[in-house]
Amino acid sequence: MVVGIFSAGADVVKALLRFYGSLLHYWVRRGSYADCPFFSDDLHAKTYVYSIALLNPLWSQPHYRHPSFYKDLVTNLRNVAIPGTGVPLSIVSSSRLILFPFLLFVYPWLCAIGAFFELSKEYSNQQGSIAERFLCTFTQIFVCPQNWFAFWRVNCHVVSLHSLKTDSPGYIMENKWDFLIEAEKNGIAVSPHLKTPGSLVIKDRNEEGGMGIFIFKNAVAGGDWIIQEKLDNSPFLKKLLPEVSPLSTFRIITASRHGLGKAEALKDGSNGIKSLSCVFRAGLEGAATDHKSIMFDVDMESGKILKGSTTTHWYRVGPHHMLRATSAWNTTLPTTRTLVFLLRAT
Structure with missing residues (x-):
């Protein structure tokens, strides 16, 4: 010892x-x-x-x-x-x-x-x-x-x-608006956005006078905001998630060899693109997006949802989260048998 x-x-x-x-x-x-x-x-x-x-x-x-x-x-x-x-x-x-x-x-x-x-x-x-x-x-x-x-x-x-x-x-595609435009040009399915109106006015229904009013200029009209209707989870995913949960997504990480040139990318008869991993981001109950989620590894061969982990504890900002010593830096969670319970309790 x-x-x-x-x-x-x-x-x-x-x-x-x-x-x-x-x-x-x-x-x-x-x-x-x-x-x-x-x-x-x-x-x-x-x-x-x-x-x-x-x-x-x-x-x-x-x-x-x-x-x-x-x-x-x-x-x-x-x-x-x-x-x-x-x-x-x-x-x-x-x-x-x-x-x-x-x-x-x-x-x-x-x-x-x-x-x-x-x-x-x-x-x-x-x-x-x-x-x-x-x-x-x-x-x-x-x-x-x-x-x-x-x-x-x-x-x-x-x-x-x-x-x-x-x-x-290629880094231009990090801009959400440029990505949507290029995807549409190339016939790639992406989340739909509203092309009209040029600006959107959002009002609080109960604030006095001109207060509680927010104006968002549509990116279509040169503004900073992409205006979209809220998407819902598929019927299959709804069975796995709490009743009130955000749009939950499957994220697939791919790697491409095409940056090395066509000959190198297509050697061995491959197309130069390979899927490396897949994760199911199951949004927590009441969350706005699946950034607050449990992320379950997905076996790409069988499609089986495996163990999950979460990063939610890294997003706990504010004095009420101070000294919450139970918030370890790494969190690995059980398999999908307790999926809905975990999403509600985390």
Whole structure:
């Protein structure tokens, strides 16, 4: 037991030194990813820490959705909080003077707190003493996190870098309106939108005078708003969901080799496109969208709905969510036999 604790403690020290060494390499020495001498034996950790380091060089660079990466960062984090804090991460990201000291001095302590709440979870290493498991879990959360938020931010940062370096026109499709227009041109089925009226006026039926009035200019007329009728779930999905639930979707992730050229994409007789995974986002009772959902893995061969996980606890913003210690960073849930109960109770 003592040997195990000592080994796990040594891994913690090594992870901390490598973490700070990596940021020194990227931020002070302005070194490259390829030349970084830290985490050379751990691709996951090296990529994750690099994604954190990208915050500095990307900060004021143009973004495909906003004038700058910083603007996109703050916009995306305004509804997200570290579970149990209730504090929107947009506050932490509002300035370099806040964010970078936070990453250097507060982030490791948050990982330690997260490791404590993960001890009883499937995510942690069940072998060894509590102290050893805590140290191992801390190291994993700190530099090799498996939670949704970490993977989401790695994706956002790396994709932002790719967009900046390549200036690929494909990123135009991140704009919902441009995507709908191009899909219609190419005969691809998408959610229908109202082409008239040019503007829509929404009024509160009980507010006095000219108050409670909102005017939305249709994107068709050059405005910022795509106006659509609300879509409902299919009869099959309604049987799986609570009575009052949002539109719930199946999300399929695909990969294409066509960016490598036609010859490479079509080699081995394939069409160059492959489905990687599928998830059923089952919206929670009373939610407006399936962002608040339980996400069930779907076996693409059999169509069977498997175990689910949720990210809802990352969207609990506000003082009433502070100190909700039951909000672990990772949540894996049972199979579909308890589907409707979970959607109502979560």
